[in-house]
Amino acid sequence: MIDFDEALRIILSHAPGPQEIQMVPLDAAIGQVLAQDIASDVDVPPFDKASMDGFAVRSADVAQPPATLDVVMDVPAGGVPTGRLEPGQAAAVMTGAPVPEGADAVVQVEWTSGFGTPTVEVNRAAPKGMHISPKADILKVGTPVLLAGTQVDVEELSLLAGAGCDPVPVFKQPSVAVLSTGDELVSPGETPGPGKIRNTNGPALIGFLRSLGLNPANLGQVSDTLDDLRAAVGKGLGYDCLLLSGGVSAGAYDFVQDILNEFGVEVHTTRVAVKPGKPTVFGTLNGKMVFGLPGNPVSAMVIARVLAGPALRKRMGYQDPASRVIRARLTSDIRKKPDRLWLVHGTIAFDRETAVTPVKNRGSADLPAAGRGNCLIVAPKDTSLVEKDAQVEVVVWRRCF
Ligand code: AMP
Ligand code: MG
Numbered sequence: 001m002i003d004f005d006e007a008l009r010i011i012l013s014h015a016p017g018p019q020e021i022q023m024v025p026l027d028a029a030i031g032q033v034l035a036q037d038i039a040s041d042v043d044v045p046p047f048d049k050a051s052m053d054g055f056a057v058r059s060a061d062v063a064q065p066p067a068t069l070d071v072v073m074d075v076p077a078g079g080v081p082t083g084r085l086e087p088g089q090a091a092a093v094m095t096g097a098p099v100p101e102g103a104d105a106v107v108q109v110e111w112t113s114g115f116g117t118p119t120v121e122v123n124r125a126a127p128k129g130m131h132i133s134p135k136a137d138i139l140k141v142g143t144p145v146l147l148a149g150t151q152v153d154v155e156e157l158s159l160l161a162g163a164g165c166d167p168v169p170v171f172k173q174p175s176v177a178v179l180s181t182g183d184e185l186v187s188p189g190e191t192p193g194p195g196k197i198r199n200t201n202g203p204a205l206i207g208f209l210r211s212l213g214l215n216p217a218n219l220g221q222v223s224d225t226l227d228d229l230r231a232a233v234g235k236g237l238g239y240d241c242l243l244l245s246g247g248v249s250a251g252a253y254d255f256v257q258d259i260l261n262e263f264g265v266e267v268h269t270t271r272v273a274v275k276p277g278k279p280t281v282f283g284t285l286n287g288k289m290v291f292g293l294p295g296n297p298v299s300a301m302v303i304a305r306v307l308a309g310p311a312l313r314k315r316m317g318y319q320d321p322a323s324r325v326i327r328a329r330l331t332s333d334i335r336k337k338p339d340r341l342w343l344v345h346g347t348i349a350f351d352r353e354t355a356v357t358p359v360k361n362r363g364s365a366d367l368p369a370a371g372r373g374n375c376l377i378v379a380p381k382d383t384s385l386v387e388k389d390a391q392v393e394v395v396v397w398r399r400c401f
Helices: 004-014 154-162 201-211 226-236 256-262 297-316 367-372
Strands: 021-024 054-057 067-075 089-093 105-108 119-122 144-146 168-171 176-181 217-222 241-245 266-275 279-285 288-293 324-330 341-350 354-358 375-379 391-396
Touching (some): 004 266, 004 279, 054 067, 054 119, 089 119, 144 154, 176 201, 176 226, 201 217, 201 241, 201 297, 217 226, 226 256, 241 297, 256 288, 266 297, 297 341, 297 375, 341 367, 341 391, 354 375
Parallel strands (some): 067 089, 176 217, 241 288, 266 341
Antiparallel strands (some): 021 168, 054 105, 067 119, 266 279, 279 288, 324 391, 341 354, 375 391
């Protein structure tokens, strides 16, 4: 049995990185991972820009208000100044409009009177630079705005659009498949007969993969016979990554490892000192990855998040594929056996402090308890007590916030 950190290191070192680049339209880029650094092809703003509706002036002209100036031009957003501003002159400008040469300040309309007439009276002084966003103040042409390995979110879309990046170079997403093994399994839409249970791992893993931005194939459930399993795993190995659950422990019908060996999969981990999730198989074959996740529903989800997640993010091209870990104060003792690292579902609260409370659970089949949690508290190996008020590491994901 290997330590959790060692398992993660081994998995990340064998997980392949991104393999192909493809261009996708900007409006389909959400959730994709950038394959190249992106630079802006324009200055932002592209010209000295008014940031208020009002009048572009020469600061010196309005140093002793009130000052009456001739309004010589009218520049709407999208317009172009018709000439230079000379002493004694003002230009009506709208927010977003280019400021004419010669002007060095914008007076907001509220500080003026006479709007719409040939002259304007400016009632307050305007220091140089007031309400003008200088050309290239935000971005200079050629400056990288986004780095390769960034997953595109809403803000990135806006940046990409501003940088003129359409289509967008992204890493081609790996194809992934989910297979649930077990004679006892029926699909969620069925009523389980005697001795049967519903397949909960399949849908959970599919959803997990979707939450990463992947588009998984559901290979359904397969019985614990060598022939069926061989056929299903063979199909699963047609994908860049196969996530299967069940059949990886030491039971009489746990054939997954044998089948993986038959296919020539190089197995890097089999048992990891983590609870939940001791049996965790990770293998690679010709640049493809296979995870044999534990059958226990809570174990399968936890291991998917903390071991498969980082490997998949590496494969997707993330700059930093690691799980997100934050520190929080533990609100009650965690008593444990020292033989393994425990990942305990908890509820995290960001109030005046960040505090995390373990969810009471009755083991690896206690789905309701897992559902009450929104994070995983890391209780280290080689310790039998993590005390209340200790600062602990907590694995978080979006649901926490
Ligand atoms: P196994 O690792 O195949 O021995 O499975 C361990 C436990 O998890 C058993 O109680 C199985 O019935 C259960 N289990 C395995 N696969 C699933 C699944 N896809 N959905 C729900 N429970 C499962
Ligand atoms: Mg099984």
